[in-house]
Amino acid sequence: MKGKKWLTVLGMTSVLMGSILSGCGGGDEKAANQDVSGNSGKKVEVTLAGWGGNPVEQKLLQQTLDEFEKKHPNIKVKLEVISEQKQYMDVIKTRLIGGEGPDVFYLDAFEAPALIETGVLEPLDKYVTDDFDINDFEKPLLDAFKGKDGHIYGFPKDYSTLALFYNKKMFKEAGVDVPKTWDELREVAKKLTKGTEVYGLGVAPELARLYYIAESKGGKVVTDDKASFADPKVVEALQPIIDMHLKDKSAVQPSEVGANWGGEMLGQGKAAMVIEGNWAIPFLQDTFPNLEFGTAELPMINGKKATMAYTVAYVMNKDSKNKKAAWELISYLTGKEGMKIWTSKGYALPTRKSVAAELGYDKDPLRAPLVAGASYATVWQKGKNLPIITNNFNNQFVSAFLGERPLDEALKEAEKTANKEIEGK
CATH class of the missing domain: 3.40.190.10 (Periplasmic binding protein-like II)
Structure with a gap:
């Protein structure tokens, strides 16, 4: 309320x-044109x-x-x-x-x-x-x-926007090229992973970073100002992120390796690739001056270029x-x-x-x-209720990312809770 x-x-x-x-008529125009x-x-x-x-x-x-x-x-x-x-x-x-x-x-x-x-x-x-x-x-x-x-x-x-930040030395040692598609990224991440010492991809498991992926199969995260992210098409689009963490063991979130965010993971050598924005460039240059890193447009999904913008x-x-x-x-x-x-x-x-x-x-x-x-x-914007929708998505997506419950089940609960909160406003 x-x-x-x-x-x-x-x-x-x-x-x-x-x-x-x-x-008096035309008041706004007068205000706009006054000295x-x-x-x-x-x-x-x-x-x-x-x-x-x-x-x-x-x-x-x-x-x-x-x-x-x-x-x-x-x-x-x-x-x-x-x-x-x-x-x-x-x-x-x-x-x-x-x-x-x-x-x-x-x-x-x-x-x-x-x-x-x-x-x-x-x-x-x-x-x-x-x-x-x-x-x-x-x-x-x-x-x-x-x-x-x-x-x-x-x-x-x-x-x-978001771009792919990568460790040039790790890429050279692994003999891999910068991935152009998400399928390629998944395979490259496996080759770059070294047990629990280095992970191929550092992931931020939150809607602000994943929105463009969530809608890549034709599903919608938000419909008519209400949560709709339990759509099977959204689940299908996001499942590879979960699988990279739980099955491939090639992706990890910052807190799991003692880091605060993706830029820190890359700088400390705990991830060979991260998806970050422009803010990471001065941070890496100032904090890790010896790090050789590059950037690339994010890998295509379903043959289309996509990214987020803030x-x-x-x-x-x-x-x-x-x-x-x-x-x-x-x-x-x-x-x-x-x-x-x-x-x-x-x-x-x-x-x-x-x-x-x-x-x-x-x-x-x-x-x-x-x-x-x-x-x-x-x-990064979708109607007046996105803050409520985001909070509920993030809470449950992390539980799926950590393997505590299946993704479809987690997102169904999150969608139901979000829409109850929206209806009760």
């Missing part, structure tokens, strides 16, 4: 605000909220904001680092309910459908001009922030009193100039194709496979 109550409160707030803004400094000519302050990043990312963001303020001397940006990402949305929701939400803030694609539905976000379509070049964005990433009404509620600031957008609070200034900020941060500064060190990948090309990421030996995946990726 708590989630439903929150949606109701925010829905009422947006209805009330919509009535006020449209009371940034208003009638007083004073500097406008815009609040920008996000979660904390590593020191390099924080420095890059501040550098980008400094450049924005130089070009927009009548706008002052107040940066608010709210919390770590895990607590971030709870804080944002609370502030929005209390009427103290920031003008502009980060929104993960995973959370976007539910927040868009409440009506608390400003549609950005009317602010866009031709020189902003919407077609320059990778389409799957842009579409992640479109509402059911067809309006765009956010522009993606960066992203990562993206975050800048969105505007519908209750912002400085919408024109807020848009100026969003358009700079997600425009070509601002995005180039923010992604210049390779910690994040640019969502604009032109920026990726200008920075050379589409040709970079390590990042090119990640960039290539953006055009065909499945974005």
